[in-house]
Amino acid sequence: MPPTTKTRPTAPTLRLRPWQRAALDQFNASDENDFLAVATPGAGKTTFALAAVRGFLAANPTARVIVVAPTSHLKLQWADAAARLGLDLEPSWSASHESLPNEADGLVTTYQQVSTSARVLSKLSKNAIVVFDEVHHAGEDRSWGESITVAFAGALRRLSISGTPFRSDTSAIPFVRYEYEQAVSDFDYGYGPALADGGVVRPIYFPRFDGYMEWSAPDGSVLGASFDDELDRTRANQRLRTALSAQGDWLPAVIAQAHEQLMRIRSDDQPDAGGLIIAVDHEHARAIAHILKVRHNSPATVVLSDDPNASDRIVAFGVGTRPWIVAVRMVSEGVDIPRLRVGVFATTTTTELFFRQAVGRLVRLTQGGGPQRAFMFIPDDARLRAWAEQIKRQRRHSLRARSESEEFASDAEFDSQAEPDDGEQLSLFNALSAVTLSSGAPEMTVFDAAYEDIPEPRNLGVDEADLLFDLSPLPGRGERLIDPNGAAPRREREILRDKNATAVRELVALTGQQHGEVNAELNRRSGVSKVAQASRAQLRKRLLAADGWRRQLSGQRSPWRVR
Numbered sequence: 326m327p328p329t330t331k332t333r334p335t336a337p338t339l340r341l342r343p344w345q346r347a348a349l350d351q352f353n354a355s356d357e358n359d360f361l362a363v364a365t366p367g368a369g370k371t372t373f374a375l376a377a378v379r380g381f382l383a384a385n386p387t388a389r390v391i392v393v394a395p396t397s398h399l400k401l402q403w404a405d406a407a408a409r410l411g412l413d414l415e416p417s418w419s420a421s422h423e424s425l426p427n428e429a430d431g432l433v434t435t436y437q438q439v440s441t442s443a444r445v446l447s448k449l450s451k452n453a454i455v456v457f458d459e460v461h462h463a464g465e466d467r468s469w470g471e472s473i474t475v476a477f478a479g480a481l482r483r484l485s486i487s488g489t490p491f492r493s494d495t496s497a498i499p500f501v502r503y504e505y506e507q508a509v510s511d512f513d514y515g516y517g518p519a520l521a522d523g524g525v526v527r528p529i530y531f532p533r534f535d536g537y538m539e540w541s542a543p544d545g546s547v548l549g550a551s552f553d554d555e556l557d558r559t560r561a562n563q564r565l566r567t568a569l570s571a572q573g574d575w576l577p578a579v580i581a582q583a584h585e586q587l588m589r590i591r592s593d594d595q596p597d598a599g600g601l602i603i604a605v606d607h608e609h610a611r612a613i614a615h616i617l618k619v620r621h622n623s624p625a626t627v628v629l630s631d632d633p634n635a636s637d638r639i640v641a642f643g644v645g646t647r648p649w650i651v652a653v654r655m656v657s658e659g660v661d662i663p664r665l666r667v668g669v670f671a672t673t674t675t676t677e678l679f680f681r682q683a684v685g686r687l688v689r690l691t692q693g694g695g696p697q698r699a700f701m702f703i704p705d706d707a708r709l710r711a712w713a714e715q716i717k718r719q720r721r722h723s724l725r726a727r728s729e730s731e732e733f734a735s736d737a738e739f740d741s742q743a744e745p746d747d748g749e750q751l752s753l754f755n756a757l758s759a760v761t762l763s764s765g766a767p768e769m770t771v772f773d774a775a776y777e778d779i780p781e782p783r784n785l786g787v788d789e790a791d792l793l794f795d796l797s798p799l800p801g802r803g804e805r806l807i808d809p810n811g812a813a814p815r816r817e818r819e820i821l822r823d824k825n826a827t828a829v830r831e832l833v834a835l836t837g838q839q840h841g842e843v844n845a846e847l848n849r850r851s852g853v854s855k856v857a858q859a860s861r862a863q864l865r866k867r868l869l870a871a872d873g874w875r876r877q878l879s880g881q882r883s884p885w886r887v888r
């Protein structure tokens with residue numbers, strides 16, 4: 326019988342998109358500490374950034390990772406994405422913990438947390454690569470920018486990524502290069518090129534609705550106008566606010582059209598397709614959810630910023646089949662819900678930055694799902710119409726027959742400052758009535774003419790082997806599970822921490838000691854300094870110590886015994 330030979334298992338790999346490989350090559354070739362990549366929402370910025378991080382850690386085995394994200398929900402999203410690439414990022418870190426679990430590769434924090442943790446982070450970042458997600462947030466508040474500079478000036482490498490063009494206010498964004506007072510990126514991949522490449526993002530269409538609105542202005546005058554009437558900014562804002570009133574007829578009519586479009590997609594194309602409605606405020610969001618439930622028998626997930634379970638609601642909606650999610654701002658940027666196919670822009674925020682962020686929620690492609698056209702229903706307000714026209718021009722330019730040059734314009738920089746305060750006495754403003762002027766279908770046939778053919782992914786002359794990124798275990802970090810669900814190992818630490826907390830409560834009841842005393846004794850018995858810094862092995866050892874202490878006191882088997 327011939328001897329058998331064992332074949333070594335093939336190392337796991339990740340297939341990069343051509344733009345991700347090009348950006349990664351450029352990042353690796355750069356000698357600068359700072360690198361800025363701007364890519365359209367849905368193109369895969371997170372994957373590119375994590376691939377860059379893995380490459381950096383391979384060359385710097387003792388380094389750690391710090392990711393700064395805009396929201397708490399995105400901290401969890403980053404941690405899950407990292408786990409799928411074999412990286413262990415801790416999203417529950419706080420300044421009180423000071424250091425990290427000794428088995429973790431790094432942490433995920435928020436811009437807001439940085440403002441209160443800059444000194445602690447400055448120590449952690451001295452041997453770290455730092456990733457700034459949607460880095461334009463660093464310029465929202467001067468104190469945020471100062472804190473980020475303090476926290477990360479000593480980092481080994483800084484990678485900034487953004488899916489939307491930058492603000493053009495006077496606050497410079499830390500670690501971003503400027504020329505002639507304009508932010509300069511090191512790599513750009515706009516919506517037009519992404520559509521042209523095929524298989525990256527969805528084409529989006531903009532059904533728009535005119536209407537006639539009447540309202541009582543703060544000065545007591547009663548005004549009426551359609552979206553075709555030219556008004557100054559203050560009156561235009563009042564007109565838009567009137568159209569979006571849940572008590573009028575305009576908004577329910579638009580929601581009805583959007584709901585019909587979503588049901589058509591769910592019936593003909595994608596059974597789990599979802600829709601997003603962006604509301605003005607919390608009260609408005611609840612009123613919209615009521616319209617969906619009463620008029621269309623469609624319960625909606627409502628996500629509000631003051632809800633402690635908001636992140637869980639977003640996650641549940643993302644993996645579920647419920648038709649609608651209604652939010653104010655929490656789903657406007659960064660949140661990855663690929664099944665979203667229909668949106669309603671029902672907010673009074675009209676800056677181009679926010680509009681593009683909202684549109685970005687609908688362009689993420691799901692693999693193997695056919696043409697996947699997306700629709701954002703908008704008021705026919707001149708400002709929103711202008712932003713939609715810019716995106717539409719990129720879409721048409723990319724989907725029409727390709728030119729010989731194959732050149733496509735990337736997103737231009739624009740003024741995205743927050744809207745100035747009207748100075749209105751809002752309590753004196755009153756929406757009187759709002760009705761749509763279009764009958765039947767909205768002006769999609771005028772605005773979009775016809776659905777262009779969606780191109781197949783084009784051959785960019787890139788060797789397929791060059792797109793494969795090695796996910797072998799990183800030096801000095803042990804065998805890491807490449808978890809397709811993004812669950813390990815941080816979630817195992819969370820479970821073990823919860824079990825430790827339960828054990829402490831039971832021991833407090835048995836001993837009559839204070840929580841602090843019990844925790845200190847368990848730490849002494851297990852050799853743990855802080856639970857927040859403990860590895861999974863240390864947390865298991867601490868549970869065994871608690872189990873032994875409990876049995877010593879009661880002679881009973883512990884219900885939270887470690888398997």
